[in-house]
Amino acid sequence: MEDAAGDLKQALPNVCDSVQIHVEVHQKSSSVAKKEDIRMSVLKLLNRHNIVFGDYKWTEFDDPFLNNNVQSVAIVDTDLKLKDRQPIDLSTSSLSLHVFHLNEEGPTSENLEEENDDITAAHHWVLPAGPPGTGKTSLCKALAQKLTIRLSYRYRYGQLIEINSHSLFSKWFSESGKLVTKMFQKIQELVDDRDALVFVLIDEVESLTAARSAFKAGTEPSDAIRVVNAVLTQIDQIKRYPNVVILTTSNITEKIDMAFVDRADIKQYIGPPSTAAIFRIYLSCLEELMKCQIIYPRQQLLTLRELEMIGFIENNVSRLSLVLKDISRKSEGLGGRVLRKLPFLAHALYIQSPSVTMTTFLQALSLAVDKQFEEKKNLADCV
Incomplete structure (x- = not known):
């Protein structure tokens, strides 16, 4: 196999050397194998297949140990590094292996009033969790998933809190400010765990920001603006922590007022899929x-x-x-x-x-x- 790989490299003069390659290793939920043992077996696999043509994924293995303990081995994100599309020589590349379990329990619901309350204020995931989709919200979840895997050497797991913006107005009218504070107190408890990387996702944030504009125009009750101001205040308090990432999505960008835009370090337009x-x-x-x-x-x-x-x-x-x-x-x-x-x-x-x-x-x-x-x-x- 090594001779064949060498022949292949000679036949491909533009093989790319000396780049950092990320390898994501999905450990089976039933596996109790040590991560270091899995790393060693994956490195042997990569040594046998050391010329690849971009992103690649193995789901079947000749090695019984990998078959028993690993769901998949994926070489990822090579498009970000290889603009000229040349093959990659893994034997001379810097390999970063990320071994992870997926949490399969699904999200829990956060209800801030009675236990039997059917209005959900937020959803709470322990990351890494299931596979992402392709929309704006799913891209945010995918980003949280990816960062949790990539930063596993620093944080043992991730926490994702998805806040239901509409419920802030539909259910919490008259006590909105106090209940927003209560929700962020729960988030603060997660942030205080320095082993956790915490993501706060506010979906359809324009429903919050539109309230500010309506209040200024005199068409929105004062309680609504208290909701928005409470959210802004709480965001300002938690964003100071190094283990917090705040994500928001919007379908109507022109409705977002500058109070939110100014707080965003990165603004990314997501158009239809290419x-x-x-x-x-x-x-x-x-x-x-x-x-x-x-x-x-x-x-x-x-x-x-x-x-x-x-x-x-x-x-x-x-x-x-x-x-x-x-x-x-x-x-x-x-x-x-x-x-x-x-x-x-x-x-x-x-x-x-x-x-x-x-x-x-x-x-x-x-x-x-x-x-x-x-x-x-x-x-x-x-x-």
Whole structure:
């Protein structure tokens, strides 16, 4: 294997050396193996496969120890470092291995009044948790997930508190200020644990900031502005701690007033998924469908990086991946939630058998995309 790797490196003169590569190792929830033993086995795996072409993920292993203890080994975020798309020589790269368990218990709800209160003020996750999606909120959760894994040498685990902005007004009218303070006191208890990296996510923050504008215009009751001022005050108090990250999302950016904007260190516009992002979404869905044998037999699909490496030339290996690339391109403009649903709608609408070949499934997916744009147009015409 080492001779073959050496031959491959000679055949690829532009192999990239001496870069930092992050390797995320998902340890099975049932595994009690020591992290150091897992690291050693993963390093042996990487030594056997030391030339890679960008992000890559192993889910099956020849090593029984890895099979028993590891869900996946993933080389990640190489796009951030390799703009010229050259292969990577892992043997000369600086490897950062991040071994982690996923918390599978799901979120708990934070209700600040009666225990049987059906209005949820916030959701609370222990990180790392389950896989993220593709929307703004999911991207914030993904960022929290990624930082928890990357900073595991400093913090033992992460805490994610997602605050329900709408509930601040719908339920807490008249006692809003005190209840916001009570909620942040609970957050403060998490922050006081220096082993925890705490993320506070305020979703749809424009519902808070709009209240300030309405109050100034004389159309909003004074209690509403007390909610907003209480949130701002509490944010100012906890953001001083080194183990706190505050995240907010908004669908209506023009509604956010400067009191919130000035507090943000980073402002990032998230538009619709690009062709590359859509390709990855579809690819992950197809992998799941092949794993369940809804698509059968299993077909090897190339990543966009691998298609680039062969110059997008069509052959027996690349043909289906190029079809998926074309479907991804014509899917531009669709949101992440819709894109995740489309492979399953394709099966429900256009496939009558319990299993289907990849070629037939991609034809159905293409039809489902066309139908989605047709429905959007019909809805727009009705407005």
